[in-house]
């Protein structure tokens with residue numbers, strides 16, 4: 463039998479099987495979604511620097527923007543944030559087609575943004591018009607008052623914003639109880655690589671571990687049929703993060719067998735422990 467969510471196989475005849483790892487990960491997704499959605503719903507200004515949970519989202523995004531299944535959400539989020547930044551609240555279908563290429567059509571993607579109340583889709587003169595709502599403006603306005611805004615800040619904000627959208631998709635995937643429910647997902651597909659990669663990377667610090675061994679990542683992904691090339695890319699990205707002191711991983715060392723051991727940044731372990739214990743968020747003012 464095959465796990466409905468991650469593709470893990472084991473012997474048996476149960477039809478709607480969900481593996482132990484996915485069941486545990488479900489709790490993490492639920493807690494994280496409540497936390498992040500709360501930030502987006504309640505706050506007047508959404509500032510990534512004062513909310514470590516948003517930094518965490520942005521630091522986890524290296525998995526999403528290279529992934530062909532999820533890249534489109536990053537591109538659209540980027541377009542929306544850039545517009546909001548310039549006090550513009552309208553995107554035409556023509557602009558959308560110019561900035562983001564897809565062969566799959568817009569309907570399913572735009573539906574997600576509508577469900578999250580980020581945009582409203584209207585039709586004018588035979589084309590779609592996307593009206594940008596409050597949430598994107600709140601994110602953009604956190605930084606707008608700065609005198610000089612560099613491109614990096616805009617990119618980082620777009621990453622957080624697409625992180626929010628993708629977390630919502632994972633939250634929807636979390637609600638899948640059997641394989642029929644896949645029709646509720648955009649394009650009737652599960653972002654399985656995203657789910658499996660984040661499952662191994664987030665579960666460790668959530669359970670209180672300070673580091674993760676590359677061998678564990680290889681085995682975990684391999685058991686779920688994720689191609690070894692993808693696995694290698696993730697490990698390379700983790701390694702690369704240690705060059706910059708602000709990412710999800712702060713340090714790398716070798717174990718006795720010569721495998722790399724990635725140490726999570728302190729804020730990651732602190733933040734996930736807080737979420738696990740259900741403590742409320744503290745903002746750095």
Ligand SMILES: [Zn+2]
Pocket residue numbers: 465466467468469470480481482483484485
């Ligand atoms: Zn599973």
